[in-house]
Amino acid sequence: MSTSTGEKPLLRVKDISVAFPVTGRGIVRRRIGSVRAVDGVSFELRQNETLGLVGETGSGKSTTALAVLRMLDLSGGRIEFDGHDITRLGRARMRRLRRGMQMIFQDPFASLNPRMRIGRILEEPLVVHGLTGDGRGSARRVDELLELVGLDSGTRDRFPHEFSGGQRQRISIARALAVSPKLLICDEPVSALDVSIQAQIINLLVDLKRRTGLALLFIAHDLALVRHISDRVAVMYAGRIVELADRDALYERPLHPYTQALLAAVPRPDPEVETARGIGLLPDEPPRSIDPALGCPFSLRCPKAMDVCRCETPPLRMRDARAVACHLYGPD
């Protein structure tokens, strides 16, 4: 492929927005406004790189992922994938390109068809993308995939309900990798799994990335997990990226007050650390992203809010080799 030089990003997301309509009550459900679930989000992702996307419920993480896959309509912005502008690509061409971008979902119980045997679940993407070749080829590919995710090839004739949550998530990963994508989007891939199983799946993803040069867009609310797996991390709040930095910079020296509060709120699994550590509690709760009032969306909860924060939305600016959207940090 022409873009595998590592120079050009595999995915370039520029200033995208996604708005959902808000309808009125009553029978006619007239449209009375819109909610910006994602509001001017930009980032890049290279091959063999993992970008973590963190933020609370409603911050727009999953919507961003669906927008990248073009499973939602953009209301603004531009997405380039593998050298193509996919912002306005038609369905048929988008479908072909989507072979390069696959996704695994949070719930391994809802995301596998209960009536299909594992073999067919893994063959289906090959059929959809016309990669079956002769019948024997696809059977061999299914065995390869099962081995890749650490499942026995005898499992191909079984049904999803015969597997535990962790094994099902392995099947989801195998299905996503069937068409050899370049980008794998993982939306909370382990949050439905037991703690003792999560590490197995995370190690598998890290290993697959190393072996195949996959790029990962890793969405999770578990900050320790995101730190473990990511090269760079973007923090979202109310539909915007408020800070984006290299992993260590972000976790060792968070700049945005929201990133700081988020990291402080995570309890550490050590009673001695916890007794010694005070946490500044944030007032109130994440706002609904409806009606983005003027000003920084975090200013209502921010312990460091100034007058300017309530009337002017801070842009995402470069500062100390990272991007941060906060009035505390002026231009470099």
Add this chain to the structure above:
Amino acid sequence: MATAADTPLLRVRDLTVEFVGRTSCLRAVDGVSFEVAEGETLAVVGESGSGKTATALALMRLLPAGKAQASASEVTFEGCDLMRLPESRMRELRGNRISMIFQDPMSAWNPALTIGKQVAEPIQCHELLSWPSALSRAEELLGSVRIPDPRSRSGQYPHQFSGGMRQRAMVAMALACRPRLVIADEPTTALDVTVQAQILNLLKDLTRQSGASLILVTHDLGVVARYADRVAIMYAGRIVESGSAREVYRQPGHPYTRGLLACVPRLDRPATGALTPIPGQPPSLNRLPSGCAFHPRCPHAMERCRRERPVLEHKGGQHWGACFVDFHR
């Protein structure tokens, strides 16, 4: 009501819960014993299917009738044997001396009643107040859990509250009659991390003020470290290790506890290469391994572990463990 200092508020001996199906019978809790002292926070930790929720429901006698059966040689709370209490007496205790906070702040509320009415209900029922005074007491309580503008908020319905606000109101309701024991079953699992910190701090402050004890059921090892005095680790329906939070975290004895603490990435340690997972899967209750239920996943399993089931033994201090392998290696 005179409780000697060394008598625990709650003592549970050999609690067993079985779910009875048409053809089979699953033992979700298998001979669990523990105590909760006055004013203490005990965390019960385990993965799905470990029996932690069934234990909590059994204490409240809220297991589905006809489908599940609880038995125990002793469940003593404030001198009453909860297992043998008639249902009418149990109703007097529930929501009054013992109360419960559930995981899902949406489905635990009645969607058709205002929050204020639901918080007032146990007050009217147990404290025999008139309805108007119960309602105004409910408003006070909503204020005490820092719900802004409690007067107008108490007239709203659950769907008009955010998840965190619903859970705050749940805390208000649980503490309405000044219970001696609060059982919180994964109270913040559905919530964001900043909201989780608010709710748990609130719960901890309010129980500390009133001297109530707290049983905190959770799978989050960070939450345990921050809020619990003592911890009991459950696996496949049994307690495999218990002790003060400091003992268990500083010197985890059971290989399962060690595995749990080793397999989570941590913000308080440098980021490392690969995580150390616990191999295999948690067992399903209808196919429990022989001997120690953890032996197929245990790195130290010996022949004896396959044959015999270890019992919970005293290992020094407050530390107890159920393992044949040398506990403090």
